[in-house]
Amino acid sequence: MAHPYQCILASNAGSLDEFNWTLIGASGPKLVVQSCSGARSTWPKEKEEIAENGQGDEPNGPPGKRLKLSPPEEKAPNFSTMVMSNDSQYLVAITGEDKCIRVFQIDSDCQLQQLSQRCMPRRPSAITLTSDDSTILVADKFGDVYALPLLPSPGEERNAIPTAEPSEAVTEKKFTPAASVLTVHSGRNRKVLEEQMKQAASLPPKPKETMKFKHDLLLGHVSMLTDVIYTTVESPVEGGKPRGYILTSDRDEHIRLSRGPPQAHIIEGFCHGHEQFVSRLCLTKSGLLVSGGGDTDLFVWDWLNSRFLETLSIRDPVFDFLKTNKFESNLPDDKAHFNIAVSGIWNLPNKDSEFDEILVACEGIPALFHFKVTGGKAASSLSHVIAVNANALGVAFIQPRESALQMIVSVDNVHKPASTTELRDEEHASRLQYFSYSQAGGWSSQAGYHKQESDSEVGMEGARKGGDEKAARDILYNVEVLRKRPGAED
């Protein structure tokens, strides 16, 4: 059974003059590309693997056999997040286990060519590109945001792996104990000093920690970063250049607004209001910010002025959906005890609507929630609840022709709907689901494009391999774990 697509994205949704599209999905450690012309490819190339794994994994295994979510292939690192350049030429993807930022060129025949691989000292948790596609912004689990050129200039090492930890802004000289005998010490510090003195006597200095490629530390929170957005706004000054901004969200309820490089050290404000972790940020068509995380509500912001506009309940519609559809086994009786974790917010590229529209996914929920967002100008509302066949993981939009909007949803074909732990019984569940949208009729399910390929060829990590289910699950479900456990150390 194939690993689900933990991330999926498409190019060119809604660009006016261009109805070509490319769809890219990440399945465990693999990337699959498909275009409207029918061309498709995978990365890495999979010849040998097909030969190896071709059997024992076919849909005609013993019926009703309990499927296992297999750990990804060997030790190939799994993709955790990705973004396409605004010009649709490049894909920037993060592999988690090796903390690497990989830049791929997307060739006209849909082949991916890896151009560079830059490993960070801390695991990247979110990435984005500046509007001009020149710079990658990487947010990491330690709270820092770095800027890296999309394309390393010639002469720079392209496959650099840091030798040790990152160098801090101030260079350390040769190893000398940091404290002197005159320093006043707590017991603990004294011990550290003693250790250091011993070390200084016996060991050569440690190699300086470096990332051997151009990188600038832009800003940092003392918290795990969960999302990063770059955007530009017209200058309020006549004839002024557009202004770049960086928005960052963290596990400690913060949404921070900073200036874009080269002034990213300047904090312009915070959007205060969340009481739980913030996991996703989304800018709407008209420029409102929608944020979601572990709270019962989504928050809508006039982010440029750090102004709260309104909340949209997300917990209630999720709860109601589960109740109505009899997914009740993990549902508490009381709504108040029901936790949700927002795992995706997408701006709907819908030109026909005068309002902003967004789609929201929550972890372990087999549905998407479509909201109309007005920012308080009129009544915002939940427009549609789109039931899908399995837990929704990712969403991509394409516009195959003038005023047509279609959506591809990647779903968890491994776990039971509405559960993040129980494995499915049935053998063959599709990993992608297709919908088309009309302003009048809403969403309707559709047959897929080249559907036959979507489930069979790719990512055939066999169920027979067994192994570390939990590790595999963590690739799909890593948001609810951000919630703080009460009663932590004092």
Added chain:
Amino acid sequence: MAGEGKNKNKREEYKQSLKEGDAALPQKKFYRQRAHANPFSDHALTYPKSPTDMNWATHYPAYALSKKEEAGDEAQGSGAQNPKAITQPVEIADIGCGFGGLLFALAPNFPDKLIIGMEIRTSVTEYVQEKIRALRTQAASTTTNQPTYQNIACLRANTMKFLPNFFARGQLSKIFLCFPDPHFKQRKHKARIVSYTLNSEYAYVLRPGGIVYTITDVEDLHNWMVGHFEKHPSFERVGEEEQEEDVCVGVMRMETEEGKKVTRNGGVKYVACFRRLEDPPWP
């Protein structure tokens, strides 16, 4: 540990015995706590959702807006409706204030300013709060021209994470970082209270012209702090002459608990101050 449990009981008994309106100073021995708290972990902290949610009135009761209203003062602005609000914003912050030596010394030096000590360790915070309470009570019962200690307060906070929850942009005029934990190990440098990225937060809560004061007896940490502030475009180092004329520098050298310890041991104190510059125009 059995011993620890016993200590804890004694402490609790002692703290229970303290009463509102008690003028006796708290005894430090009941408030000692492990030297380091991990700034990265999820402490059971309470903090306001945003600066406007902060209940400052409980910390500075003499400045509570609602109190003034009762006294018949003209209520002004919407803030007057807010029982948490005070008549003027907090302007000076002592970050990692420890047992509060600096706070108590600053109080009479800045009688019209509100000063806040912020400390991550619970017991140490409680000690400072008890001492403030006792000093206020003592002052209330004398008629001489003593400091009232109504302008200082202390609260528990992990400032490395939550400073912007307490203070609005440009609210502060002075920040003190006195004898910060050195975190000698390289691996722990991100735990230092000064870093290039954290300096952006100090710059955010400081108004242009505001000053960050630093002092330490660890030369390496001093160089680190100077390096990280000088690298940050929002700050410039204050010149030696100006530094030495600033009363705060003297107070910081002599009145912090750590400063006193260093004096006793004949150690060196390294001081550096940094001025918050105006933000540059957009490029």
